[in-house]
Amino acid sequence: MITILSPAKTLRMDKAVNTSLCTNPIFIREASSLIKELIKYSPEDLEGLMKVNSKLAEQNFMRHITWEKEHNLSNGKQALLAYDGAVFKGLNADDLNERQLAFANEHLIILSGLYGALRPLDLIQPYRLEMGTKLKNKRGNNLYDFWGNKITTYIKKELLIKNDNTLINLASKEYSSIIDMSKINAKVITPVFKDYKNGTHKGITIYTKRARGLMSRFIIENHISLPSDLKKFNEEGYRYNEYLSSNVEFIFTR
Structure with a gap:
């Protein structure tokens, strides 16, 4: 069972980590190619491209010109420990032990606009590049064109190597749509989280993002390998709702 997750816009690169375990990104060559495209953009250009304010544009301009193809523990940080935001606050990876981190590295894939697909212990350098960004590149007019079928092929291969036949989709539509689900030869299950409000679920x-992180941690902590065991998830008041669920959509309500 492999789980996919979206990245976060924000990073916490300076916070200490509890492990020296690390791996190198699979698509470092592709990431380097995208950085070469991004370097062409001035801070003012980046404001429009990324739809950010001038401060963030300047920050990312500096990130692009200082980014290095060689990743190590002095210039990078493990992806699972670097990303911040609601999903990763819910996952709270800081206190995972090395056995749990190793399990995560085998069974969790974080999708990324810059890096394509990341294992949790893959080193990343500071960046901000959402999958929906319309960055012109040698393969087309946006990142979906750039990545094409590369990520689908990678995930298909990982499922085959691990003899897995289930993909758990905890990624947002912006990121999960980079994968051609019809070509991975696996059952795709999407957990959905709903809150009762104004007479309906x-x-x-914001709650969905946190819940995705909570479920990711639940999978890692308990070394979940069977989709049916996801139904035991009961963090922060969520419960599996059999009445609303289907074989491909597990719905959790509170």
């Missing part, structure tokens, strides 16, 4: 974005 609704998905609320």
Whole structure:
């Protein structure tokens, strides 16, 4: 069972980590190619491209010109420990032990606009590049064109190597749509989190993001390998709702 997750816009590169375990990104050559495209953009250009304010544009301009193809513990940090934001606050990887981190590295894939697909212990350098960014590149007009079928092929291969037949989709649509689910030869299960409000159950974005992180941690902590065991998830009041769920959509309500 492999789980996919979206990255976060924000990073916490300076915070100490509890492990020296690390791996190198699979698509470092592709990431380097994208950085070469991004270097062409001035801070003012980046404001429009990334839809950010001048301060963030300047920050990312500096990130691009100082980014190095060689990643190590002096210039990078493990992806799972570097990303911040609601999903990763829910996951709270800081106190995972090395056995749990090793399990995560085998069974969790973080999708990324810059790096394509990351294992949790893959080193990343500071960046901000959302998958939906319309960055012109040698393969097309956006990142979906750039990545093409590379990520689908990678995930398909990982499922085959690990003899897994299930993909757990905890990624947002912006990121999960980079994968052609019809080509990975696996059952895709999407957990959905809903809160009861105004007489009905609704998905609320900020709660959904945190819940995705909570479920990711639940999978890692308990070394979950069977999709049916996801139904035991009961963090922060969520419970599996059999009435609303289907074989491909596990719905958790509170």
